[in-house]
Amino acid sequence: MKKQPKPKVAFFDFTDCEGCQLQFANMGEVLLEIAELVDIVNFREIMSEQGEDYDIAFAEGSITTDNDVKRIKKIREKAKVVVALGACATLGGVNGMKNRTPLDVAKERVYADKADTVNTIKAMPVHEVVKVDYFIHGCPVYIPEVITVIKCILMSRPYVVPNYPVCAECKMNENVCLYEKEQECMGPVTRAGCNSWCINNGNRCYGCRGLVDNPAADAQKDILLKYGLKMDEILKHFTLYNDSLGDKYEQQLK
Ligand code: SF4
Ligand code: SF4
Ligand code: SF4
Numbered sequence: 001m002k003k004q005p006k007p008k009v010a011f012f013d014f015t016d017c018e019g020c021q022l023q024f025a026n027m028g029e030v031l032l033e034i035a036e037l038v039d040i041v042n043f044r045e046i047m048s049e050q051g052e053d054y055d056i057a058f059a060e061g062s063i064t065t066d067n068d069v070k071r072i073k074k075i076r077e078k079a080k081v082v083v084a085l086g087a088c089a090t091l092g093g094v095n096g097m098k099n100r101t102p103l104d105v106a107k108e109r110v111y112a113d114k115a116d117t118v119n120t121i122k123a124m125p126v127h128e129v130v131k132v133d134y135f136i137h138g139c140p141v142y143i144p145e146v147i148t149v150i151k152c153i154l155m156s157r158p159y160v161v162p163n164y165p166v167c168a169e170c171k172m173n174e175n176v177c178l179y180e181k182e183q184e185c186m187g188p189v190t191r192a193g194c195n196s197w198c199i200n201n202g203n204r205c206y207g208c209r210g211l212v213d214n215p216a217a218d219a220q221k222d223i224l225l226k227y228g229l230k231m232d233e234i235l236k237h238f239t240l241y242n243d244s245l246g247d248k249y250e251q252q253l254k
Contacts, residue, residue: 010042010054014061014068015095019140020086021045021060060085062095063124076130081153084126087139087241091210095123134159137209142194162192163213166205167220170196178204179227188223189215189231207241
């Protein structure tokens, strides 16, 4: 039987810190196993070659300039599969904070008298510009989920991102709830899939995977009731990621 050619994979970064690609690069042996199944043709953090022929494109970072818009559209034209990698790409990420301020004010604050020379537009997740086939949330991405998504891509199956709160995973992991320790946590309204990574390691959830689709109806009601919490109050304290979709999230909470 004729051997099928391996799919070609390319990584592209837009406005971001490249921490999600770094997660990939740090996968060690697993990355070698993935490399058996695909040809990595473009990955600036681990190789110097830059192949322009690819089937699967991982797009990391938010879209914040006209040039970003042109680049991602070209990538979409070439790739059979586009994957949004990490919170910057799936939500707009921390870059989305600037969307709460009029653009000219934000530019002036950052670039002062050079503001007019800078080309920047509102921060957008990749799917606001082109069709995205797979979403890998997180800041940074959670490697076990990355591996699951890669398997789905290679088997041409959809990956359904969990649509229940981090609290569900946190309870399965038998963590003591942070509200019990008088600390705040975004878990009740944040989309699961990271296996409550931060809470397992002594931190709180900052909401890096975005909100569940309908937090007003689907959030972890027993946690909210037990600790007398309101979702909009939780969200008020955690704007790091959730400012990026500002008005949409406010609507979701009504
Ligand atoms: S999602 Fe977080 S870790 Fe990933 S590129 Fe953006 S800022 Fe960096
Ligand atoms: S609120 Fe935070 S600490 Fe408490 S159960 Fe939910 S995820 Fe865990
Ligand atoms: S626990 Fe919260 S902040 Fe941490 S990885 Fe999961 S969703 Fe992101």
